[in-house]
Amino acid sequence: LESVVVQTTPFEDQKPGTSGLRKKVKVFMEKNYTENFIQCIFDALGCKLKGATLVVGGDGRYFSKPAINTIIRIASANEVSKLIIGQLGIFSTPAVSALIRQHKVLGGIVLTASHNPGGIRHDFGIKYNIENGGPAPDQISNNIYELTTKITQYKTTPTLETDRMIDILGTSKFNVDGREFTVEIIDSTKNYVALMKEIFDFNKLRALIRGTDKRPAFNILLDSMNGVTGVYVRNIFVEELGASPDNNVRRVVPLDNFGEIHPDPNLTYAKDLVDKLKENASYDFGAAFDGDGDRNMILGKNAFFVTPSDSLAVLANNLDCIPYFKKNGVHGFARSMPTAAAVDRVAAKLGKEMFEVPTGWKYFGNLMDAGRLSLCGEESFGTGSDHIREKDGLWAVLAWLSVIEHKNMGVEDILKEHWKTYGRNYFSRYDYEEVETEGANAMMQHLENLIVSKDFVGKTLASNCKTYKVANADNFSYVDPIDHSVAKNQGIRVLFEDGSRLIYRLSGTGSSGATVRIYIECYEKDDVLTDAQVMLRPLVNISLDIAQLKKFTGREEPTVIT
Ligand code: VG1
Ligand code: CO
Structure with missing residues (x-):
């Protein structure tokens, strides 16, 4: 030829x-x-x-x-x-x-x-x-x-x-x-399945899913959302771990249009799974994956929601029950900048190095290659380790099930125990999808100007009888500790004295218009059981207010709240 x-x-x-x-x-x-x-x-x-x-x-x-x-x-x-x-x-x-x-x-x-x-x-x-x-x-x-x-x-x-x-x-x-x-x-699937078998203890996971003389079966429901994980879920969970093809998995045949759904595992686009878990209290655990299988959402009984930031922290706190980490050790942890800082507290307690990188998995690679990073995650439903250099949805579910098996506790109890020890980083993200590009850019420019304006740092912002004092504000820049490359303009941060944060970014994954993302976080040491939207309400109001979101985008409500 x-x-x-x-x-x-x-x-x-x-x-x-x-x-x-x-x-x-x-x-x-x-x-x-x-x-x-x-x-x-x-x-x-x-x-x-x-x-x-x-x-x-x-x-x-x-x-x-x-x-x-x-x-x-x-x-x-x-x-x-x-x-x-x-x-x-x-x-x-x-x-x-x-x-x-x-x-x-x-x-x-x-x-x-x-x-x-x-x-x-x-x-x-x-x-x-x-x-x-x-x-x-x-x-x-x-x-x-x-x-x-x-x-x-x-x-x-x-x-x-x-x-x-x-x-x-x-x-x-x-x-x-x-x-x-x-x-x-x-x-x-072959190579990937073999890798998962090396990392996890499949005998223990099978016992969890099938049940034993001493313990009833742990009832799971995995939703591939018509994406690519279907073939891996059938192979790993049904064939290897003995899950039921009828009751434990759903939407496991990959479709080239994902059955006309948005294959994004969050509370909005995976509502179907949330409803299934709410309807059927016999499910102990639910998880969903995105189209290409690198994202995961973790739910407990009655669709108890685990934020990805908390998921990362819980895994960090329990890695020693996974054979891979027993063998290779646990080096540092990392999260993307907008991800809530729950894992930072675990790192501090365990004496591990902790890194904060810009949004996007590419920023974790150098740290892993240098042997300084074992586990990392993003608030956008990404969790993974140095077994590969992408986030890994199935890995995250296998890791969670390993923790559940080891602790012999349900998802909600594990979270409550975690919050009791570390306090809780309340977190939410508001997405405004397909906003007009001009308005979105103007809003970001407005915020740029605001944060450098005189007296912004030190200012007190108030809503619903709560006040927050601005301690610092910037547009996040990152210097890679390994090759010293610099990534600038990675998101506007408003940092408050009590550790609360507001972050604003424009998405870099859309295909039309702009998507505005606002990330809202606060920390509570003792009050750990309040609904996140209730707890964050004052900060949300402040975030919309200072950005003048409605004026710039014309939007009243976000498209997606996670
Ligand atoms: C989004 C997420 C980011 C993630 C990226 C790719 O980017 O916020 O955390 O790494 O998607 O995820 P953006 O620029 O739209 O905020 V995926 O599932 O494409 O691999
Ligand atoms: Co993906």
């Missing part, structure tokens, strides 16, 4: 966001749009690409197959030696990360827009992961973006027949321009 060079012109909007390039499917379908971006990923890899192996796969959403066929042809023409692809194009994001590490390959291309809806009218995404298995750092993404603004041609092998190639397991070899090019289609 012979490769050809195709002339093309740049697109202006190929800047990767918080987690890769995400656009409507119809944008990726435009002539040369996908081709350009793939060629720019390869160009950014430079001479490392020649003879390299890459992993390719994603959450199976609409447009995955044509995108993979494009990747196969362009890779073959750019002297890649081998692609390892999941059958039917399916790999969860954590599974890609695991495979890159297990096979020690150059990197991987993940085809997903994560929790964004899928299908012909919705979103698609392409993300590059580097050789440690993690999302490309800013410097590489910026380089890819630079190239997309200048691209004039791409290389491809149009005669390479890809039809149905990814449907069948096996290896195909081609001769392209006199070089050997290999495509290996592998089982989507």
Whole structure:
């Protein structure tokens, strides 16, 4: 086969966001749009690409197959030696990360827009992961973006027949321009399942789920929301751990449009699961995952909600019951800046290093590679450890079940015990989706001006008879302790004297308009059982007030509250 060079012109909007390039499917379908971006990923890899192996796969959403066929042809023409692809194009994001590490390959291309809806009218995404298995750092993404603004041609092998190639397991070899090019289609779950078996004690987890002479079965309900985790959930929970395919799992067949739902595990978009747990009190535990399987939501009996920030803290406090950490030890902890600081208290008590990084999993990678970070999380339903370099929804559920098994306690009791020891970081996030970009930008600019205005620091803000004194305010910047790279403008922070915080960011994962996120947090040592929305009400009012949110966005109510 012979490769050809195709002339093309740049697109202006190929800047990767918080987690890769995400656009409507119809944008990726435009002539040369996908081709350009793939060629720019390869160009950014430079001479490392020649003879390299890459992993390719994603959450199976609409447009995955044509995108993979494009990747196969362009890779073959750019002297890649081998692609390892999941059958039917399916790999969860954590599974890609695991495979890159297990096979020690150059990197991987993940085809997903994560929790964004899928299908012909919705979103698609392409993300590059580097050789440690993690999302490309800013410097590489910026380089890819630079190239997309200048691209004039791409290389491809149009005669390479890809039809149905990814449907069948096996290896195909081609001769392209006199070089050997290999495509290996592998089982989507095998390596990942093996990894989970090394990390956790499957015998104990099976006993928990099936019940023993001494203990009744712990009744779980896992919701894959028609996303990619379905195949992993069936394999791990039903086949390996003996969960019931009828009663313990739901929506476990991945659909390319996620059944027209928003595959995002939170109280709004996974309300279905919340309702199931409320209706049926025999469920002890519920969990949901997002489209690509890196997010998780944890619920207890009667849908008792665990905030991701608390989830991280509870796991940090109990890691020693998981074989992986017994063997490898527990190094530091980390969270993204907007994530509530509950885990910081655990770190302080256990004497572990604690890091606060910008939003996005790519910022955890260097710390893990340097052996300084074992467990980390984000308030956006992301939890994970240094077993891979992505957040990992299934891992989080297996970790929670390990803690539950070990402590022989339910979710709610574990949380209450935790709060009794550490106090409680009340946390909520308000999202305003698809706001007009201009209004959102103007609001952020207003906040920028406000926080540097004279007398803002030191000011007392009040609502509902509660007063908060501003101790500090800034736009968060981060210097990576390992490579000293700098990430600026990562969110406006208003920090109060009593440790309460308000944070404002614009989302970097949407595909149309802007999404405003407001993160609200306070800490209570003793009053730990109040409803979070009640406790945070005064701070919420202050946050909307100082941002003049209604004036800038026209919005009365948030789209999603978590
Ligand atoms: C959101 C979350 C962030 C997360 C990112 C990717 O980003 O806030 O914490 O890392 O999504 O998650 P943003 O820029 O929209 O706030 V996912 O599930 O795409 O891997
Ligand atoms: Co995701």
